[in-house]
Amino acid sequence: MTTQKPTAEQGEAPARRRRGAALDEAILRAAAAELRESGYAGLTMDRVARRAGTNKNALYRRWPHRAALGVAAYGYLADASLPATDTGALRGDALALLRQANATWSSPQGAVLRELLAATAEDPHLLASLREQAGGSTLNAAWLNLLSRAVARGEAPVEAVHPRVATLPMVLLRGEYALRGTPTVPDPVLVEIVDEVFLPLVRGRAPNR
Template sequence: MPSERARQVRGEPLIEKILEATLDELARVGYAALSVETVAERAGVNKTTVYRRWPTKTDLVGAAVKREADTALCSADTGSLRSDMIAILTEIRDMLSTRRGQALIRMILAEGLTPEVAALMNEIRKSKESGPKATVARAVARGELPRGTDVEMVFSMLVGSLQHLLFFHHETPTNHRIAQIVDLVLEGACRGGGRCLRSAN
C-alpha cells in the first residue's frame, strides 16, 4: 500500500515520480511485460492515480519516453551547423547509452514491429524531431547548405548513422567518431553548392 507520505505528493513532483518509475520498469522488463499496477507500486501511488492521468499503458510509456528524450532531441543554435549537430548527436548518444536508453533500444528492436509500439515511436519521433530539423533549416537559410537541401534527409542521415552504430554494432561512438559522422554527412550535403561549412567554423 502507498505510504501516507507518497499519497501527499501532488502536481509536478507526482508526475515525475510516476514517469521515473515507468522508465525504471521499462528498463527492467520491457514494454510488453510492463504493467501499470507495478509502476504504481514502484512509485508508491494507487493505480487509479496513474490511470486518471494516463488512461492506457501506451499513454504512460509515451509520456515517460518523451520526457526522457527531451534532453537529447533539442534545438541547438550556435551559428554553426557542424557545432550544433555535434552537440545534438552527443546528447542522443549520452541518452541512449544509459540503462534506460539501452532499454529503449531493446524495446525498439524487440517490439518495434508491433503496431502499438510502432505507433508510439512514430508519435514520439514526430513530436521530438522538429527542433533539430529547424537547426538544419536555419543552416540552409544562412547559406551553410545550398538552397533546396532536403532537411529531412540530412537529419535522417546524421541521426541514422549514430543509431546504426548504437543499435546494430553495439558501439558507443566517441566524440571523435561523432564529429566524423557530422563531417561526412555535411560535406556531402555541401557538394550541391553553397558556402563550405568548414569556413564557417
C-alpha cells in the same frame, strides 16, 4: 478521550485532486521513475498509478495501454535530458547534437530505449507507439531547429530544412550501432557522418524546379 485518526477504509479525506496538465505531469514523472528503476519489463499501470497518487482509470484515459505509457515516459526522459545546442556554426551544432545522442545511447536512458526496442518483437502496440513518438520527437525538432539557424546565418539554403535531411545523421548513427553491435560509436565516425555526408547534403540542396 483520544480521537483516532480515520483510516482510508473509514473514509480518510483524499489528497488534493489534480487535473489536466498537472495530473499528466505527475503520471509521466512517476512512469519515468519506474522506467529508470525497473525498466520496461517492470512497468505496470498499478505501480505508476500508486506512485503518481492517482488511479488506473486516470492513466487509461490518457494512454490506452502500457506500451503507450512506456513510450510517453521515455519521451519525457529524453526531453528532460536534451540540451540546448547552439555553437554558432552548422558544423559545431551538428557534431554537438550527434555526440549527445551517441552518449545517451550508452547511458541508462539509452538502456531503457534499447529495452523498449527489444520488446517490440512481442508487443505490436509498443512498436506502433515508438514509431509515432519517433515521428514527432524532440530530437527531430532539434535537428530541424539546427538547420533553421544555419539558414538564418547564411550557411545553408532554405531547402535544407527538410525532415529527411534532419533525420539523416541519426539514421546513420543507428545503422552504426546495428553494424557494430555496441551502444557507442567512436568519435571519428561521428565526425565523418557530419563532414562527409550531412554537410555536403545540406549545402548541396537546391530549389525545387
